[in-house]
Amino acid sequence: MGKENICFLSVWIILGKIFATFSSDPELITVFDNTTVTGTPPPTPPGWITDFTDIVSKFSLRTVDIPDDDMCYIVTGSPETVKECEFNPQTQTFIIIHGWTRDLAMQHHLILKTIWLLSNHNTQNVFYPEGVLLSCSWPHKSVCVCVCVCVLLQVTGMFESWVPKLVSALYEREPSANVIVVDWLTRANQHYPTSAAYTKLVGRDVAKFVTWIQKELQLPWERIHLLGYSLGAHVAGVAGDLTDHKISRITGLDPAGPTFEHADNQNTLSKEDAQFVDVLHTNTRGSPDRSIGIQRAVGHIDIYPNGGTFQPGCDIQNTLMGIALEGIKGLQNMDQLVKCSHERSIHLYIDSLLNTQRQTMAYRCNSRETFNKGMCLSCRKNRCNKLGYNINKVRSTRSAKMYLKTREISPYKVFHYQVKVHLFNKDPLSFTEQPMKISLYGTHGEKEGISFVLPVLSGNTTLSFLITTDVDVGDLMIVKLRWEKDTIISWTDWWGSSKFHIRKLRIKSGETQSKVIFSAKDGEFAYLVRGGEEGVFVKSKEDNMNRKEKLMHKLKMQGSLFGQNDA
Template identity: 70%
Template structure:
């Protein structure tokens, strides 16, 4: 069997293992051996027993983000000094997930470097539980309890030794590692400042009790990115249920732009022989996107992606949820505002298919008039935006329904910063070369005005036809052109409050 065929077969074995039906019990038989996640004693004395710790904790450096050059060993205080741990600054603990190769994946040093990029003085610790993570998936899933106990012991020990403030400890867990972080947070009596769950694993955890998974009860603040929730519950690679104070679902959370088979295979092919090592991207591209979105928030601080609270992806796609009032919008990733509530807040946003991932969100609302009774579905439009800072022409959009005497609202995104929007153009494309409805005349709609709201700036504007009372949108015809007529913006105080929420107070910024 050729090497390429071997790697491709490996991918589908991985997928089959992930999507297999798993038992909800924590006891799993693997290779004639039994792995049991032993319940942790209720007494705190177990936290002081470091003899059973299997996981390793390396303090990485900005100069050597890929290498484990120094390990901090729980119970051995000298290792804290030897590794030059700084108790005066922020501490990040990175926890990887399931692994097929038994080695760290390429995203680990990238996240390490990104954290140092944002906080150069930080302590960045990578948890190595590779021996337990490199098992049949259900076995590794059962090990999360034991690894969570290891992390809890480590964090508690180093906190006690150095009187390290709990509010300087931030755990970041990916896939199974997210549940490890949650268990560790629960065992440390929820004193950890923040846990970030990067697409927490779904199989065996979708219906599990809160003490066995990441939940909002595990830290003072828990934020979660869901990027691969496709499939039925417990068969989805990423967990579908909301488990944090804030749960963000980029692009609906099911599938991420650029992760289709064609794009992924092209990326693998462009890497040559080394690309064969990345065949598993066919399976994990959307899953791993959660990490790269977080990395993006660290290295592209001037291009923060914004997420919006919404009851459903369907409502979000209609542009109905672009409000920032009462904490209904938030930054994705590192700079998230720590808004806590007893009920999880579900948030949505769109992104690009590559870094920087930020796009600008607009709600476009219009009323269609027609002299004849017209009705169409899935019609292609081209929309162009022109503003004070830039322009973006011919954004493709497929409108679900198009009929006379109806009001339509939809979400439009662009990766170009337009600034204050001044002109909008609409063009109705033909969906095929020949249409019976156009036999006796071309289909035409009248539009009096557009209402456009920007999610990022919270500004609202009304656009009227450039020529006459109505603009005409004709299938296969010219652009219908609309120009800005007046603002329906927030009042001055509301805009000032919004700017402070998004950027912080402006006091002192101009001081020399």
């Protein structure tokens, strides 16, 4: 093994340990102390809502031309600042609330902490001020000099890079709107438990500001929309709870999990905080107590893209590939290990503002496991909805949990299909975790070689599974299904035939709600053979006949109704 490969392997091991340390070890992560926020908000004596002397947060009205700079601050209780900032009371008002700026994802300092001689079983332990212990080990007997690159949590006092992007996207969609950014950096720049506790005070600041500006300008409550990310989502919730009138809408962008997962509604975002509360959950991996984003549903509609866990393109392999290709420059992507999935909630929302022709659909489902079987692609009775800005504001007494898949870059939209297939086999064959590929050919395009894994593959059973494609193929005409060769040799490869018979495929499109039956192209059956040729299926004549019969029945019913009306 060459020195370059050895050193790359060491970086892999080190970064793996860093990631595991940041995400899982409760004893080593004091910054993620998960003491639940409890108790009631600070006392609210009579007239507290009009006492502006204790407001610490700042409210910057950003502009279309300079979305990344605080050109003008509106001071609560100072009407002249409203005029100076040219606030427009006749249009929509968006209030953006950032999260913890001491977040692992905010900014990093890459530290060449130690250069040491590494040998077999030699271990170097590095302890950082925030309470993170990094252990870098070298298992190879060869001796080489290697650089241990570690991440130091850093107080930055700067806005996160997504803020101007969201400001610009809101102005792109609503050019005449007011887009206000809440600056609570002095309180967000603390250890996590401290900043989490401050959300109650910042929420009071926002409640006072919203109440004052609404009364000062007779601003309709229906035109006020709060958007909060991470801790900022809970700030928005506290503010909505304290105002004397329901805010129109609060959008929670992956609300923070630590200290809030089991907190009461007064201290967290909840559906009682606004007329409509929609929430995106994008980083809920791990146990509830250690999840970066809150796992439980807290809004009227809670959407869990890709199951709400790690998002596409946010895995450690992508970061390590950057390091391998770009060296030290690639390390600038190190923060993606932590912030990528958490921040994806923001970029999905921005995507909904900008890509109006590619709106992403989500589907109501009891669990992500059921959704991954393709069994929830229904739009009946408000069971599907658009993700983001254009969501249909459906209010119910219980939170509606919705799921969808996305791709890793914007536009994030993919097309969802449920595939149902009945397998026949005379032998009692059964396999697990089998690699498959499916190809779709339609009137608008095609998508070949979509890879997926079937958890169970056995004879005389009906399987249902979900597949997605980022290509709009139009109306499906041909489908090809292939059973890939497994890397593990099975006894059936030697003593039996790994083959199933398939007569039909039933495919439902989530986006169009169409259901189509496909029959084997040649003969009564198509054969699914491990490592063999793909089975080819074409649009069924039976399906076409059923459609014609349904259409004729519909026309007859309409005719009979017309006759009744004429009578």
